[in-house]
Amino acid sequence: MRLAALPIALAVSGCNxxxxSPSGDIATQQRDLVLVATGLMLLxxxxxxxxxxxxxxRxxxxxxxxxxxPDWDHSVGLELMIWGAPLLIIIALGAITWTxxxxxxxxxxxxxxxxxAQTTGTNVPLGTLGGTPQQIKGGANNPxxxxxxxxxxxxxxxxxxYGIATVNELAAPVDRPIKFKLTSSSVMxxxxxxxxxxxxxxxxGMETTLHAVINKPGDYEGFSSNYSGAGFSGMRFRFYGTSDADFDAWVGRIKSGGGGLDRANYLRLVKPTEKVPVMRFGTVDAGLFKAIVEQCVAPGKPCMSTLMAHDEKDGMTMPGVNGGHGPQEAESRPEGALMKDGDEKGSGKHWTAPADLKRDGGTRTPGHSDNRDHTMLVPHTLPGSRPVAVG
Known part of the structure; x- marks a missing residue:
């Protein structure tokens, strides 16, 4: 029996x-949902x-x-069991999953x-920050x-x-809700x-949200779970669940020893790099994240909100957009080809001569109906095809 169990033990020994066995309430509820759903299906x-x-x-x-x-083909009791039991399980599974x-x-x-413990939404002092007693915005129960x-x-x-930023390092106090606002610089x-x-x-160009909480102090791993290019495998970070005092001390160290993250530094940081060590910034441009979401960190680049305001004004050119020339009527913009009449579009040179006049029954007369299957605006030769004769 022990020898038979050995392969199973070896197979699961490397599993994490x-x-x-999560340490946050949201992850725990998600685990419970997986277990309940699996148990219902195993029935x-x-x-x-x-x-x-x-x-x-048998x-x-x-x-x-x-x-x-060989002639038996029906049983009411068996049919009720075969169809009734799965139906009840599907109803239960659907209700649990939906809620x-x-x-x-x-x-x-x-x-x-x-x-x-329920959240209260009240402001509670969080101790000291950098040796100075402070009332931290949000308190212990606000995110x-x-x-x-x-x-x-x-x-x-x-x-x-707190006006700080980090690269590949994240920390949060135990039992305090966390509200993540997330975006990306280039790819999903x-x-x-x-x-x-x-x-x-x-x-x-988009912002998503995640609410969570960590309930046990510890050092946890975070990573990217969606392939995003050459450096994807090294896109990992550490998440620390700490006490309130330890979190205050962590923030204080970053404020006193970190550099600044303004738009110019961000433009250097955003360049692709792999296996980046932890970086800390004691000050951050207050509008940086909003500019990242709206893709207008670079100087002179209009934000998406500005472009949308431009669209809402029915084609009026906004200052700073389209060269910053100020208002301009939409009617002055050229229309696309689909908005033009046939006689306004003009025509390009047609190549009407088929490759083999006798076999294909074509003619060199431009516009002739026999050539309608041989007419093209730009001559080209596909692999394995004959070159188009030019007459």
Whole structure:
């Protein structure tokens, strides 16, 4: 028996069970949903597997004692069991999944920080920051805001409440809700800390939201779970669940020893790099994250909100857009080809001579109906085809 169990033990010895043993309330509820859904499905799967093996053994060719009923084709009780049991399980599974997925919506603010503690939304002092007593904005039960930017190939975390930022390092106090606002600098990515919550995608020009909480102090791994190019495998970071005092000390160290992250530094940081070490910034441009989302960090580049305002004004040119020449009537803009009449479009040179006049029945007369299958605006030769004769 021990020898038989050895291969199984070896197979699972390298597994990381963090998804089944998380440290955050959201991840715990997601794990419970997976277990409940799996258990409900096994109510059908296991009996079917067992009955399949039983029938194969009982009605084997060598068992002459088994009842042979070739004309039997219906049983009310058996039909009710076959269709009724799966139907009840599907109804139960659907109800549980529908309610749970709405309660675990990443955009939904947390109603609790753990099973025995509800959020209150009150401001509670968080101790000291850098040796000076302060009332931290939000308090212990209001969310800690963290702006997340997926770069190539690293993670940028901005703490707007504290005016700091880090690269590939994230920290949060235990039992304090966290509100992540996420975006990407170039390509789609996926933010995932298995011990904290499920993954959520980040996309350039868009902002997604994730609410979560960590309930146990520790050092956890975070990474990108969506392939994003050459440096994807090294796009990992550490997430620290800390006490309030340790978090205050961490913030204080960054404020006192980190550099500044303004738009010019961000433009240098955003360039693709691999296996980037931890970086810390003691000050951050207050409007940086909004500019990243709206893709207007570079000087002179209009923000998406400006472009949308331009569209809402029915084609009026906004200052700073289209060269910054000020208002200009939409009627002065050239129309596309689809908006023009046929006689306004003009025509290009037609190449009408077919490759073989006798065989194809064509003629060199431009516009002749025999040439309608041989007419093209630009002559080209596809691989394996004959060159077009030019007449």
């Amino acid at each position: 069970w963090v998804v089944m 059908i799967v296991l009996p079917v597997i067992a009955l399949t093996l039983l029938f194969a053994f 009605y084997r060719a060598s068992n002459k004692a088994a009842t042979y009923s 749970s997925t709405h309660l675990l919506d990443p955009y939904r603010p947390l109603a609790r920080i753990k099973p025995e 800690l805001e963290v702006d997340v930017v997926a770069l190539d190939w690293k993670w940028l975390f901005i703490y707007p409440e 990515n996926a933010f995932y800390i298995p011990a904290l919550a499920g993954m959520i995608y980040t996309m350039p």
